[in-house]
Amino acid sequence: MLKSAAERNDIFAAQLAPVGRETVQDRVYAELRRALIGGLFAPSQVLTIRSLASALSTSTMPVRESISRLITEKALEALPNRSVRVPPVTIERMDDLLRTRILIEGEAIALAAPRMTPHAIASVEALLAEWDDMRAPAQEKDVDQEVTLNQRFHFEIYRACGSAVLMPMIESLWLQSGPCIRVAIYAFSDAGEVDTARYHRAIVAALAAQDAEAAREALVADISRPFAYLRSKLESDAENREGSS
Amino acid sequence: MLKSAAERNDIFAAQLAPVGRETVQDRVYAELRRALIGGLFAPSQVLTIRSLASALSTSTMPVRESISRLITEKALEALPNRSVRVPPVTIERMDDLLRTRILIEGEAIALAAPRMTPHAIASVEALLAEWDDMRAPAQEKDVDQEVTLNQRFHFEIYRACGSAVLMPMIESLWLQSGPCIRVAIYAFSDAGEVDTARYHRAIVAALAAQDAEAAREALVADISRPFAYLRSKLESDAENREGSS
DNA sequence: AATTTTGATCTGTGATCACACTTGCTATGA
DNA sequence: TCATAGCAAGTGTGATCACAGATCAAAATT
Incomplete structure (x- = not known):
């Protein structure tokens, strides 16, 4: 007798751990966070999307969205030149x-x-x-x-x-x-x-x-x-x- | 005697206000914020990037970055399906x-x-x-x-x-x-x-x-x-x- | 008749491209 | 000699495309 799809799924579920679906953006964001909290970036340092993207070996897309998020958290600062830097310490x-x-x-x-x-x-x-x-x-x-x-x-x-x-x-x-x-x-x-x-x-x-x-x-x-x-x-x-x- | 460029610039600066350079993403973000604070979205309501983009008559790009920002602020919630909704009220x-x-x-x-x-x-x-x-x-x-x-x-x-x-x-x-x-x-x-x-x-x-x-x-x-x-x-x-x- | 499979459609994600703007350097002018 | 204009490289921004996963309804199977 053939097992139904649901039953087969149960069998696999018992043996296989669900593979997490972490997006690239999540990894980039977590990595930038870690670097910021750890102080890897100096205050007042200017960051560019393309250089970060190449350093993380991805495209610019996940980096710019991560940077947008970090700017709203005041972890980064948007300059009027449209460039971003880590906020200076006063x-x-x-x-x-x-x-x-x-x-x-x-x-x-x-x-x-x-x-x-x-x-x-x-x-x-x-x-x-x-x-x-x-x-x-x-x-x-x-x-x-x-x-x-x-x-x-x-x-x-x-x-x-x-x-x-x-x-x-x-x-x-x-x-x-x-x-x-x-x-x-x-x-x-x-x-x-x-x-x-x-x-x-x-x-x-x-x-x-x-x-x-x-x-x-x-x-x-x-x-x-x-x-x-x-x-x-x-x-x-x-x-x-x-x-x- | 001709004025230098810097001097001319000073003259203009006294009369002209600097023109703000608000990006589309900023407008979208502000609009979504306003809608959220004003309670225009119901709790547990699911939002899609494309529908918001068409409602705001822009492309998906500014919307998705704004949504990323709102998710980090816990103003929106990312479901495991990768869709987003406004958090339910408990x-x-x-x-x-x-x-x-x-x-x-x-x-x-x-x-x-x-x-x-x-x-x-x-x-x-x-x-x-x-x-x-x-x-x-x-x-x-x-x-x-x-x-x-x-x-x-x-x-x-x-x-x-x-x-x-x-x-x-x-x-x-x-x-x-x-x-x-x-x-x-x-x-x-x-x-x-x-x-x-x-x-x-x-x-x-x-x-x-x-x-x-x-x-x-x-x-x-x-x-x-x-x-x-x-x-x-x-x-x-x-x-x-x-x-x- | 109930369930599964299949297919179409929709959605988020990431890559790529085009454009506008800034910046730094160089050459040309007074 | 110095300031200005012009050019070139680089940057953020937004649009578009390709792709994988999700969802749902119709169709086929048991």
Whole structure:
């Protein structure tokens, strides 16, 4: 007896995993996002569609649509010449970004605190351990991995806040502050090497204790630190430029 | 003596305003935004690129890029079929949106309160007067104008907050809650007609007194009202559907 | 008669082309 | 010598085309 098409389909479905249908545009968009958050593009750098397309080895079409999306998220900036660049970092913009990140990410972690399951806390602690492993053996500062781990740490927590509206906003904020924090982390690695993980441990401790407000305060301290450092650096740069001109 | 080109340019610049170079994509994007905020598209409605393109009498190219942008803002939703629709309204999503709007728009108005110049307050009061004019003579409820006026009122205030990071977030939130509040306003117009302007007057009074926290509270009351109404409506609908099935 | 197959149509996706605009360089003029 | 005009390369924008997948209705099969 012949099997019906539906039955045959069931047999295959049991053995074959559904192949995801990720479009080229999605990949390009994700790649540009990753580069932006990781700070691979310098502030004020001008990007051209054709060069990005050849670098990603696709046509211009997926790139221009991805760039349009990134412009609406304020992750890129459209110049009046119709060219695009990554937004320059100014003190005003940094203060604005920091204030908003404290507001939104603080709320997200306060919402997440009572919702963190033991399993979620364990996976966050695993990220802390990964951090220690990375730092211990090799002394060469792997900024890329540091940025990635920091991102995974924060988003693993935020994911527990259960808000489908807050999450994209946090991603947008990271996208906008990405080019800044990269240079901040570089500066930190050069200067004195404060123990970044200490702040993360404070966050995890507050979360394990289900103390929402303590978690919020620890988070504020964590994300304020690189911004404050970068701020003082920018101010001294401005003074020097003013003095030399 | 002949003037140099730069000098001639200065002379012209004093008399001629620079001609804006709005692209077709910008117009399409703005139009779709306006339609979404105004609630011209129903929740769960499926949109096709080609139909929108013909409705806007352009090619598909500007439309698809605009739609990509709207999807990243969560103003539209990409289905696994690769078709797009305006997101359906659920109780969870509404609560999520309202909570976030209270957080962000509350912060924006608290920031704006001490920065409202007498001129800015006057222009907001002018919008209140427009509201009264609209309501007084004609009894036919012009929902379109009501939505527009409400939007202008709120954004005239938020604009004073001076944050280039908060503003796009507020716009994104309005874009996401647009399809909901339209049906809420319709429901309000049908049922009993609470005096919407009363809440707005309370906001203006608090702003005139430079009282940031009072302004925040008045704003929370204003934006919570339609959501609460819509929420109870959705819950009764769910009960009816459950009862009839 | 119910179900499956088939075919036509529609939709999103990506590539390519044409056009307008900007930019940088070069040559020509005063 | 310097500023201006002119040319050339490069860029974003929008239209059009080709193609794969989805959807739905009619037709053929069991």
